[in-house]
Each structure stands twice: as C-alpha cells, then as structure tokens.
Amino acid sequence: MVTVSDRQISLSRTVAAPAGQIFDLLADPARHPELDGSGSVRGSLSQGPRRLSLGARFGMRMRLGLPYTIQNTVVEFEEGRLIAWRHFSGHRWRWQLTDLGDGRTEVTETFDWSTAGSPRAIELLRFPGRNRRGIEATLDRLATRFG
Known part of the structure; x- marks a missing residue:
C-alpha cells in the first residue's frame, strides 16, 4: 500500500x-545498511549508541554521488512498534510496525519532509520520488530477508 x-x-x-x-534490526544503526534499498547507507559511525532510543544521536556514512556523513536524532520511539529519526x-x-499475529508484521516506512526547514528544496531536488523508490526497495529487502 x-x-x-x-x-x-x-x-x-x-x-x-x-x-x-524487525524492530531489533531498525534499532541497531550498525545494521541499517542491511535493510537500505536506496544504496546510499554505507555504515554507521563509531560514536553513538549500539541500540537506539528516544533522543539518541547517531551518525551514518552515506553516499549520494559523493560520500558524506550525516547525524540523526531519534524523535519518536515506542519499543517494538515505532521509531523515527530526524536529519x-x-x-x-x-518506521511503524503492526503485529498481525502468526509471526507476521505490517511494516510501514515513511519519508516525511513536512517537518523540514526547507521542504520546497527537497521537492526541487526530487528527493520524494527518489526516496519512494528507495522505500519500495527497502521493503522488498525486508520481505526477502525474512520471507
């Protein structure tokens, strides 16, 4: 959907x-490259927590044309159900997880640029379309990984 x-x-x-x-994978920044379908997440930086929690700050090594690093802060967190980080x-x-029973989970990933300092710049750089494709690939990877 x-x-x-x-x-x-x-x-x-x-x-x-x-x-x-699934939540254990999401809450461990060192494992984010395992699920990233965009190809831009390369690894976590050595500083930062091994497991994320509300308010945790963590850095990632990225590549979008050129390599760069980015810092993130966890801004939403409910153990086993919800985790969100802000750039x-x-x-x-x-990420929202809904337990469907029988060992199945509905996984919803959202790219939300309504809270960005310059949402129009994100649109002009065409990140929404690119990120939609990345989300599709990420969910495919998750389904295959646990399938």
Whole structure:
C-alpha cells in the first residue's frame, strides 16, 4: 500500500517476521545498511549508541554521488512498534510496525519532509520520488530477508 499526503510518502508491506525481530534490526544503526534499498547507507559511525532510543544521536556514512556523513536524532520511539529519526534539515524517516499475529508484521516506512526547514528544496531536488523508490526497495529487502 502506498500513501502520499501533504509532504509525506508512506509504503507498507507485510513481512513474515515478528515485530520485535524487525524492530531489533531498525534499532541497531550498525545494521541499517542491511535493510537500505536506496544504496546510499554505507555504515554507521563509531560514536553513538549500539541500540537506539528516544533522543539518541547517531551518525551514518552515506553516499549520494559523493560520500558524506550525516547525524540523526531519534524523535519518536515506542519499543517494538515505532521509531523515527530526524536529519539535520528536519525531515524524518519513520518506521511503524503492526503485529498481525502468526509471526507476521505490517511494516510501514515513511519519508516525511513536512517537518523540514526547507521542504520546497527537497521537492526541487526530487528527493520524494527518489526516496519512494528507495522505500519500495527497502521493503522488498525486508520481505526477502525474512520471507
């Protein structure tokens, strides 16, 4: 399922794994390259927590044409259900997990640029379309990984 609303794109997929197992992957920044479908996440920086929590700050090594690093802050957190982090410009990546029973979970990933300092710049740089494709690939990877 795809939802596009005011400066947000959300995609959902049912994954054959318990929510806790998926959440453990999301809450460990060192494992983010394992799930990234965009190809831009290269690894975590050595400083930062091993497991994310509300208010945690963590850095990632990235590549989008050129290599760079980015700092993130966890701004939403409910153990096993919800985690979101904000980049320096204010946009958010949000993951919501809904336990469907029988070891299945509905996973929803959202790119939310409504909170960005300059949402129009994000649109002019065409990040919404690029990130939608990345989310689709990420959810495909999750489904395959736990399938």
